[in-house]
Amino acid sequence: MHQLAVEIPYWGQSIFRVLGGLVAVLLPAGGIVYLFLFKMMSFMQSRLGPMEAGPFGSMQLLAEVGKWLQKEDIQPDNADKTIFKMAPVVVLLSTFLLIVVVPFGPDAFFADLDAGVFYFLAVGSVSVLGILMAGWSSANKYSLLGGLRAAGQLIAYELPMVLATLGVVIQAGSMNLNRIVEVQNTGEIFGIGILGNPFILTQGVGFLIFMIAVQAELTQPPFDMPIAESELVSGYMTEYSGFRFLMFFIAEFATAGVFAFIASVLFLGGWGVPFTWFGWENLDDVAWWMNVVGPLIMFTKMMGLVLIIMWVRFSSPRFREDQLQTFAWKFLIPLSLANIAVTAILKVVF
Amino acid sequence: MTMMSDRQQLSYIASQAADARLNVELETEGMTLNIGPQHPATHGTLRIIARLDGEQVIWAEPVAGYMHRGYEKLTEVRTFPQVTTLINRIDWLGSFANEVPFILAAEKLMEIEAPPRAQVIRTILFELSRIANVSLFLGDLGVQMGAVTPVFLAFRDREYVLNLIEGATGGRFHPNFDRIGGLKDDLPKGWIDETKQVMKKLIGFCDENENLLFGNEIFQSRMRGIGVIPADIAKEYGLSGANLRASGVDYDLRRDQDIALSYDLADWKVWTHPDGDSWARCWIRLQETRESCKIVLQLLDQIPAGPIMTKVPRIIKVPEGEAYVSTENPLGEMGYYVASKGGLGPFRVKIRSASFSNMSITPWVLKGVYVPDIVTILASLYFILGDIDR
């Protein structure tokens, strides 16, 4: 283990990491947009979606990017220009910060933080800042309403997400994401170790809460009140055009991918296969080829989770702001607190 | 004092408080939000000025007229056959229904009546245009609340109805098929069978929509108890159509007036709902679409044989007089007051369009709601901008 990291000099590693990060963020984003936003949504509405650019419209995304890049970069006269320009960068940045801790294999990670869970929960909230900046600096009433709604919503749903994750942390006994993967794949449930112990089985409630919170964090319907295109035009993105809008767009779908990655690490066993299949004892035994197979497994799990997120997105109307807050504070948070209590008691008992 | 919902009372207090605190420097003043004229929720160019306290509306007023096309004046310089082609652009989604009351008013002045075959076909086309209109409403309802799928399903199924209308009349949106004394042409062969199949599809669409949208808990929580209009208020503001029936007033011009349309040949029901909230208005429209499909299916079997036009002179001159005829259009009661001085065209036409009256209640009903509810209430009141501004 770790022999790969030793051979490459630091600058090489850095380039490797930057490239890897770009691939890990942009590839899922592109896949999600094409497969789900373009094709799945169209098929659910009994139409075909884009068909002209490339075979079955597969190059449509490149065409869209080209279109956005050509557009005029409009800035409102009264906007706070510096903040206005920074906001989409901040939002996109938080996505790249999130991918840092996601492990794709025993050695395939960008950083192996001992407090990985803590880290992703912390940087996950950075996007709120960007959204608030965008909403405030646009000098538009709709943007302001959208930005404030977004801030309120993201903070409200941050809490259930933290609490849902806490159940996993208690059960795994670690905040290191790679360790969480290891615990899931070496564990056994009722003495049966053939499947390992993916935490979705024991933390099912936590998983549901986590996915609902993710849906809200992504501001996807039914929680898309901050964008609410039929009443707030486009919420905090109203005044953005051209490549700045593109950044928001990429960030939206890339974050969906990253959160799905994290959910699959926390609840679905991450990159691993149950270690007993190959007779591995712990993380150090894992064969090197898991660094290649691991990302593929992660990608599959991510796509599965995003399918659910998008499926719900395309079939439900949106909550009102107050209903949304009520749902978070009066239902999700008590439920997740109960979940933690039960997990802690069971942890002590067994 | 008339019945007010709790939220409206709170908002009344809030509006008093907001006015009172304007002079207090430390307090923030309310925000005035211009919704429209260019806004996705207003289906066109309606403008709503809303004064907000936080996210609560304390005062709202609709500003109409951004799309005024002056139909009442235009009709004065047109001949009677030319008027129909203009007025089916008033409510552009149910355009055949716009022609009928005008033609009926002209026929009333000329003291002629269309032959029975023409009356039945008129009724069928009238109901088809209602289905085309309301099915789009059912889809659009989802879009107003962020659900994208219903609108595509609605467009898909409305297309079948539009194809039928085009097959019979030649125009998808602007049929211009109604003539004084009958209809322009008879139905083409095979149209009746095709219509029967499409009506079954449309009933299926209603079921699908009911499961996809109306059954959704989020939709219900957004709609139930929001924008309640009591029956007496609804009557005072001159609401008509499904908006009135949703408040529990059993009033439907198709049944309640003796008119040269053959609704009495079919067995159908007028739906009412006691609640008067957004949910009731949408639900009534869903039921009415089903009911319209039933009317069409029944009337298709009862088309009598015979001519499609009575004898009218080649150059139509309407004798001097005044007549008012209104019908139950997709959006509500639509009427034409036609005054003629014996010339080739009308001397003056007053159009009573349903949406204009339905819109007049917005300052009352929007008071006290939250910003997201503006959209759902406007969607459930269902107006077509051409019908407001004419």
Added chain:
Amino acid sequence: MPKIPGMFKGLGITMGTLGRTLKDGHDVTQYPHEKEAPPVRARGVIALHEDNCTACMLCSRSCPDWCIYIEGHKQLAPPRRAGGKPRQVNHLDRFDIDYALCMYCGICVEVCPFDALFWSPEYEYSEPKIADLLHDKSKLGEWMETVPEAPELEAGAGK
């Protein structure tokens, strides 16, 4: 039986539609590649049978937005029978329809007493410039080829 929550029913409908679209095909027409056949009565474009037109101006006068421009002059035609007087006929010099103004109401087709105007379901005649939508009589004559036969009527139609 417990009631299925409406939300899951909705999810079922969207997924069902997806399955149907994959299995039975979609409901859209990929327009430039495949074309829908418009109904026979569709009011696509007005075609002119020039030989029948007598430049009587009825259509032009009855048009609600006055988009038909007609010019003609009287000329002498050879007599029908040998030795007769030469006949006076109206010759059509100009017959233009401005499709940028036309409302497709069909009143001109209806009022024409000599069967010179017809509806054709043809619809692909858009132009990049609005002025190019003014079509003259030779172009209108070309559309005569696309005019279909009038459809048969439904049973029970009166004469």
